[in-house]
Amino acid sequence: MKSTFYPANGRGTSDHGWLKANFSFSFAGYHNPDKVHFGALRVLNDDIIAGGTGFGTHPHDNMEIITIPLQGALEHKDSMGNIGVIHAGEVQVMSAGTGVEHSEYNHSKTEPANTLQIWLLPKFRNIAPRYDQRDFKNAFKKNEFTTLVTGDKNVDALWINQDATFSIGEFDAGQTIIYDIKNQGNGAYIFVLEGVVKINDQLLNKKDALGVIDTSSITIDSQANTRLLIIEVPMLQ
Structure with missing residues (x-):
């Protein structure tokens, strides 16, 4: 077994006021040639989004995107016609495939939301875009x-x-x-x-x-x- 330690305080950071982000891997203005990806895991962003703010409509393609809220909730809207809210205890997946646009905003106007935004490189390129989400709160079992x-x-x-x-x-x-x-x-x-x-x-x-x-x-x-x-x-x- 081989292992690589990634300390929390070694992550990249960004503070835009409305968004405080920690980057496990190179992203946006943060580039570390030793932290570009871990296999197919390309992005793991630990985001704190201020109330009433979020990410406006932006495009993705050929990426698997997984969103895991740790605290609070996000409003989601995309070019496939999906509109909804994802809360802590729920998980959202999106295969960007040939291309999709979406936006994500903090559902609360006042309280911050803490979310993990994770991207994986896809197995097959240029598939049809798809979206799904699920509530796992009743599925969790202690020590499993x-x-x-x-x-x-x-x-x-x-x-x-x-x-x-x-x-x-x-x-x-x-x-x-x-x-x-x-x-x-x-x-x-x-x-x-x-x-x-x-x-x-x-x-x-x-x-x-x-x-x-x-x-x-x-x-x-x-x-x-x-x-x-x-x-x-x-x-x-």
Whole structure:
């Protein structure tokens, strides 16, 4: 097993007043040649959006876009005719495919929203654009992972155009957690949303991450009450 540590304080940052962003990988004005992507994982932005503000209509193509609100809610509108609100506990996926335009705004006029905006490079290019979202609040079980997103249509989760799996879980302190790689050859990007974990003697605190490759399973020891997001992706060059 090989691993790369991505400390929270090593992320790129941007402060536009209405938007405070942390970039795990090169994005917009932040460029780090050592942090361009982790396999098919191209973007992981940890955004705090002020009340009454957001991203105006803008285009995407040939990218798999996953939105996970951690706090608050976002209003979504796109050129496919989808209009709605996505809350914390829900997940949104969008295959931009041949091209789509969308906007995202904080649903609250006064309270900030904290959202993870994640982009994956697609498995197949120029597919028809598609959109989906799901409420997972009743699916979560303590000390277990819940699959949110997958490229396997046989799994009860949101589908995307990539051989990837997104799993999230809340774990009590003192738990030993085994994560099994779903697709042979995939790597796993382990992102600590809350708490503290140890993986192969590497301690990870809140918003730290560890990229792991060349293994079929990962053992994670929770050092405190912890919430984890694992993004498993093909290790594209």
